[in-house]
Amino acid sequence: MPKIIVFLGPSLDRACAEEILPADYRPPAKRGDLLAAADEGAEIIGLIDGVFHQESAVAHREILAAVKKGVRVVGSSSMGALRAAEMDTLGMVGVGEIYRMYKSGELISDDEVALVFDPVCGMSLSEPLINIRFTLRSAEESGIIDKDEHTALLTAARAIFYPQRTYRSIASRAGDTVSADTQDSFLAWVETHACDQKQKDAVAALRYIREIAGYPEVPYNPDGR
Numbered sequence: 001m002p003k004i005i006v007f008l009g010p011s012l013d014r015a016c017a018e019e020i021l022p023a024d025y026r027p028p029a030k031r032g033d034l035l036a037a038a039d040e041g042a043e044i045i046g047l048i049d050g051v052f053h054q055e056s057a058v059a060h061r062e063i064l065a066a067v068k069k070g071v072r073v074v075g076s077s078s079m080g081a082l083r084a085a086e087m088d089t090l091g092m093v094g095v096g097e098i099y100r101m102y103k104s105g106e107l108i109s110d111d112e113v114a115l116v117f118d119p120v121c122g123m124s125l126s127e128p129l130i131n132i133r134f135t136l137r138s139a140e141e142s143g144i145i146d147k148d149e150h151t152a153l154l155t156a157a158r159a160i161f162y163p164q165r166t167y168r169s170i171a172s173r174a175g176d177t178v179s180a181d182t183q184d185s186f187l188a189w190v191e192t193h194a195c196d197q198k199q200k201d202a203v204a205a206l207r208y209i210r211e212i213a214g215y216p217e218v219p220y221n222p223d224g225r
Helices: 014-020 033-039 060-068 079-090 097-104 129-141 147-159 167-177 180-193 197-213
Strands: 004-007 024-026 044-047 072-076 093-095
Touching: 004 033, 004 197, 014 024, 014 197, 033 044, 033 060, 044 079, 044 197, 060 072, 060 079, 072 079, 072 097, 072 197, 079 093, 079 097, 093 097, 093 197, 097 197, 129 147, 129 167, 129 180, 129 197, 147 167, 147 180, 167 180
Parallel strands: 004 024, 004 044, 044 072, 072 093
Antiparallel strands: none
């Protein structure tokens, strides 16, 4: 089987990832990591998570250099989706809804997928805006909030600096534009119904890599994995 290196962080729990795809899993990529992976002989690189503001992000030129060496570079979910939308005409492959939204121009800023996470356990400490968008859409479809409340909560979320974005901080920021009862109902609902599109796209990318690497298809699991 080909040598596969995947850069993964808070988008998907590593134990879950390993159930889907046998690979060399590494922390979120920073500048130079993809070049190093290519130099180590990686034949497929999965770029899911990467650093944004803590250190220098993955550079376009290193992705291009890896592609020119014959490495298949697959991007999804977070930094991978952002870079794939910028580099898919040059050989990088994008997978997932977030990639599609960047490619179409529905998403523009890296702020959509940025979050902070515990560097030790990898757990997310804030909520990425893209997941908030999907959650608010689902909440409106489920009758938890109406159209105007959806707009008010999304506006509040966009106004909060990404490291401080949580559903509770969003509801608080919305203030009187969303009633206290609705805020309480929404916060109770997200405890069990919050959407995680980044996780879904990470799973899709790993399943795609599994396919192109020649592994047998993994059975469908109703929890999305």
